[in-house]
Amino acid sequence: MRAEDVEALRKDMLAVIAASAFALRDTIGKSAFDERVMTAMGKVPRHEFVPIEFQPYAYANIPLPIGFEKTISQPFVVALMTDLLDIKADDSVLEIGTGLGYQAAILAQLARKVYSVEIIEELGQKAKQRLRQQGCSNVELKIANGYHGWSEHAPFDKVIVTAAPDLIPPPLIHQLKAGGKMVIPAGLPNRQQLMLAEKLANGRMTMKEILIVRFAQLEGTGSGL
Structure with a gap:
């Protein structure tokens, strides 16, 4: 893809993200995303994180297949989940579900350190x-079952999960710092909600439903697995 084409497509993507945030302001609780998040979304070349055959569609506001029945989330959802975390420059962030690395690349612009776990080795x-x-x-990055988190580097300031369990995995709650935030899709396959979970100083969790979403199921959490 030519650099000038990419630049134009990226600007269009940012405009669509901004318009979507404004349109959903009553649902997500704000009318615009943090400037640091939008800068990161504009900086990371999304076309480098999708299979080559899908590069022409990389900046469209749609999920794209990345193989193994997995997808890269639509840019608006990536921006929303990142914004909800309220990442600080010295934060340590745990990501469950690396995929091809796009969300991790966005997080890397904002956090001190990103630990990402992917179950599919390839x-x-x-x-x-x-x-x-x-x-x-x-x-x-490590290859492992993300349901169990990454205990060696815990606790984390923030946790982001890009696949959906029925219920939030207890290890991820345990590995979140007091005062920390987790963004995770959860629920049955046809009834998933994007959740913002916060751990209070006393260790209790508060949960807020943000948006109806559809993610691939978190491996190792379904019935019979």
Whole structure:
């Protein structure tokens, strides 16, 4: 893709994200996303994080297949989930579900350190390569079942989950710092809600439903697995 084409498509993507946020202001509780989030969305080349055959559609506000029956979320949802976390520059962030690394690359612009877990080895290896090419040196990735989090580096200031369990996994709650935030889609496949969970100083969790969403199921949490 030519640089000038990418630039124009990226500007269009940001305009669509901004318009969508304004249109859904009553649902998401604000009319615009944080400037740092929008800057990160504008900086990371989304076309480098999708399979080559889908690069022409990389900046459309739609999810795209990345193989293994997984998708890269639509840009608006990536921006929304990132914004809800309210990431600070010195935060340590845990991501469950690396995919090809796009969300991790966005987080890398905002946080001190990103720990990302991907269950499918081939996706994880491709994500490592893409993140390295983009200079995301503050992202550490491992191949594992994200249901269990990454206890060695816990507790985390923020946790983001890009696949949906029926219920929030207890290990992820345990690995979240007091005062920390988690953004996670949860619920049965046809009734998922994007949730903002916050851990209070006393360890209790508060939950807020943000938006109806549709994500792939978090591996290892379904019936019979």
